[in-house]
Amino acid sequence: MDDVLQNIMDHAVAVAREAGQVVREALCDEKQRDVMTKSSTVDLVTQTDQRVEHLIIQSVKKKFPTHRFIGEESVAAGEACVLTDDPTWIIDPIDGTTNFVHSFPFVAVSIGFSVDKKIQFGVEGKGAFCNGEPLQVSDQEDVRRSIIATEFGSNRETETVEKIFSSLRNILNIPVHGVRGAGTAAVNMCLVASGCVEAYYEVGVHVWDVAAGSVIVEEAGGVLMDVEGGPVDLMSRRIVAANNGTVAHIVKEIDAFSPTRDDAP
Ligand code: IPD
Numbered sequence: 001m002d003d004v005l006q007n008i009m010d011h012a013v014a015v016a017r018e019a020g021q022v023v024r025e026a027l028c029d030e031k032q033r034d035v036m037t038k039s040s041t042v043d044l045v046t047q048t049d050q051r052v053e054h055l056i057i058q059s060v061k062k063k064f065p066t067h068r069f070i071g072e073e074s075v076a077a078g079e080a081c082v083l084t085d086d087p088t089w090i091i092d093p094i095d096g097t098t099n100f101v102h103s104f105p106f107v108a109v110s111i112g113f114s115v116d117k118k119i120q121f122g123v124e125g126k127g128a129f130c131n132g133e134p135l136q137v138s139d140q141e142d143v144r145r146s147i148i149a150t151e152f153g154s155n156r157e158t159e160t161v162e163k164i165f166s167s168l169r170n171i172l173n174i175p176v177h178g179v180r181g182a183g184t185a186a187v188n189m190c191l192v193a194s195g196c197v198e199a200y201y202e203v204g205v206h207v208w209d210v211a212a213g214s215v216i217v218e219e220a221g222g223v224l225m226d227v228e229g230g231p232v233d234l235m236s237r238r239i240v241a242a243n244n245g246t247v248a249h250i251v252k253e254i255d256a257f258s259p260t261r262d263d264a265p
Pocket of ligand 1: 082205
């Protein structure tokens with residue numbers, strides 16, 4: 001990795017740790033988990049989400065004033081969600097806000113960094129690490145011996161819920177060893193990267209949920225795909241992250257649909 005990118009990544013790690021400490025403290029303080037809603041009554045946000053996103057953006061701006069941002073809460077507040085070729089930080093201050101609100105202790109500060117529309121951190125061949133330990137996806141080739149992670153998301157429209165359940169039924173009927181969901185896309189993707197689950201899929205995620213996780217999965221040896229096969233498009237709100245191409249064949253069991261893209265005008 002060149003010095004410039006290393007410098008940026010070092011800052012990302014430092015600010016993620018700082019943000020993580022704020023989130024950890026807030027998890028123990030009911031006042032900091034005051035809940036508000038966004039697109040629906042089950043799409044939650046707290047002041048801590050907003051505060052942490054502000055903290056990250058201000059810290060990065062100070063050091064890298066020309067960089068751009070796509071942040072979950074800034075987009076919710078009306079900022080554009082446009083990925084350009086410029087250096088861009090893609091931030092979800094608390095991925096797993098519903099978990100956070102309920103003190104269900106699985107949340108992530110998710111920070112991806114892209115240049116030329118490609119997520120950069122971890123640069124090919126450099127590997128993925130958790131607290132210094134290298135991550136490696138599972139070597140399981142048999143989907144029937146796999147755990148698959150997915151989420152129900154926050155869209156409760158009848159047609160969407162039906163499709164989610166139809167996919168789930170198909171996956172369970174393969175049959176797989178189990179289906180899990182941590183309540184955060186970023187953690188689900190790190191579970192794929194760590195080899196604890198073989199694959200994660202979801203329709204309805206946002207770019208800030210999966211930008212950082214996507215490079216972590218690839219650097220740990222995994223593959224990314226669209227839910228109908230073909231290359232993943234991080235703005236499409238559809239993703240499959242798997243340990244290998246064989247397990248990624250779960251795509252044929254997914255009842256796919258197309259939510260409004262993140263970069264829709
Ligand atoms: C959500 C989580 C959840 C997934 C949703 C995401 P948020 O992110 O990743 O697991 O099902 O699609 O929007 O709102 O907690 O940042």
